[in-house]
Amino acid sequence: MLGILLVASSLLFLASLSASPPVDLGINLIHIDSRSNFSTSELFHRASQRTRYRTKNRELKLTNSSPNFRSSLHSMDGEYLLELAIGTPSIPLMAIVDTGSDLIWTQCEPCISCFAQPTPVYDPSGSSTFSPLPCSSPLCESLAYYNCTPECRYYYNYSDSASTQGILATETLIFGAYSVHDVAFGCGHANLGTSFNSTGTVGLGRGHGSLVSQLGIEKFSYCLTSFLESNITSPLLFGSMADLNTSSGATQSTLLTQNPFDPSFYYLDLKGISIGETLLPIRAETFELKKDGSGGVIIDTGTALTRLEQAGYDIVAREIKSIVNLPLVNSSELCFSLSSRLVPNMPDMTLHFEGANMTLPMDNYMIVDSNKAMIGVTGGSILGNYQQKNIHILYNLAGGMLSFVPAKCSEI
Structure with a gap:
């Protein structure tokens, strides 16, 4: 088995193509087990368990397309971590980076169901740049499951059995010293289970809502260090x-x-x-x-x-x-x-x-x-x-x- 899952600190989508995308950007990824003291054998078996779990649930998702199919976020879904920030004033976030999904989302207050996370839960009422998206938004209409209240309320599940439900909105996303405004993201109020050291997910997939699609980025790359090398980061590069x-x-x-x-x-x-x-x-x-x-x-x-x-x-x-x-x-x-x-x-x-x-x-x-x-x-x-x-x-x-x-x- 092989698999990669990256964790990033802020999960957001660029909702407006007129926003100024980061053309040249480098971010460091940290493996989720980097701060642990697991042996080589333990690291391998943890990776093996995550791979089996993710693959099994991807197969279940492909064979069950019903909107009533539900799943929960589990503690071993991620592979690499990335620190970002969200909002005005900004707060730090930590998220899973995933080339196999499209949605960017983070846990939000008020939490109906939220897992423990290493940073404060984002509260949209405290940010001057938070703005819910209407159901008429192209990004809302691109989602597989959504309904109108009248805001765009989304449901999104993953091949590794993770899920999130909440409101699709726009916010300011911050990569180090670089800020991008009016980024669309999922403000998740119902996120079941736990997620190791993360607040949500950043999708790098091929869909309209992914980070690379929303930022209009034509190319990105990464170079992954071994998860056996606990203190070495892996670069994720754009433009x-x-x-x-x-x-x-x-x-x-x-x-x-x-x-x-x-x-x-x-x-x-x-x-x-x-x-x-x-x-x-x-x-x-x-x-x-x-x-x-x-x-x-x-x-x-x-x-x-x-x-x-x-x-x-x-x-x-x-x-x-x-x-x-x-x-x-x-x-x-x-x-x-x-x-x-x-x-x-x-x-x-x-x-x-x-x-x-x-x-x-x-x-x-x-x-x-x-x-x-x-x-x-x-x-x-x-x-x-x-x-x-x-x-x-x-x-x-x-x-x-x-x-x-x-x-x-x-x-x-």
Whole structure:
């Protein structure tokens, strides 16, 4: 499994295209477990649990489109944290950044149902720049579920079973020293469950309400450090700051595809997988996006570990087992017992996308602690954040391309 979820401190949408968007902006992301003292094994299993949970609930959402389908926000939904501010006068916020969703929202007073958060809950009555949006707003009409009172009242749920309900409004969003006015966001009054160290979510997905769409940003990039490196931040970059530095290697580029049944996510066309020099015998249609919306491969910051379609995963697992030749800790996942033996010297894994090859060194797919070697890949079809570590990844939204290059993310 792989997955990435980012946490950001202020969840907002730009409601007015006439507002002045931040053209060049850099923000540091902090992993949610960075302030903990978990062992390598504990970090891996926490990431594995988050990935399984998010993937399971995404599947439930895709098979249950009823507006009566409800879910709650849970404590292990996020991966990375970002600090921002909201309102006039401003207050600090902390939020989950998610490339698989579109809404920007934060918890609001009065709270009908709110989870514990590390900063004061935003109170719109104390801000001079808060303004509810009417139901006639294009952003309101773009939501899947809303009603009119006469303000736009929204309901939004996520693939990892999170949800929020409240009023869609506009506010001032602050990134460090840079302010953006009239940003549309969800003022959430009913948010069930808990969310680790966050106040809500910032969507970076492909929909009209996401942060990148509302700010009119044509490209953004990130370079993720390993969640095993607890004190190192990961850069999230917008505008010209998002450009890749090619000095560390040749840039690879592949088309971003879209699934009309799951329009928020960024899909990639995965053709095959190699381990070392061996191209694995995976059937060409294994990772194809089908006409009914099934299949396909997503690149997702909200999923910690990479997942592969079962038919492809079984072949990858068989090849890895033949190379490692160590006893498994259990049969349910690729976790090997090292005992007193040396860590196996694993070859690179290469993901062959349409027109591009993403090379994953051993450290990007094997996690080693004192007595175990764990493979961070399992069943599904999602390119998670652990496999994306130390790769600078650029989303060219205007050109519909995803580009990437190896990088030392801690030095960007």
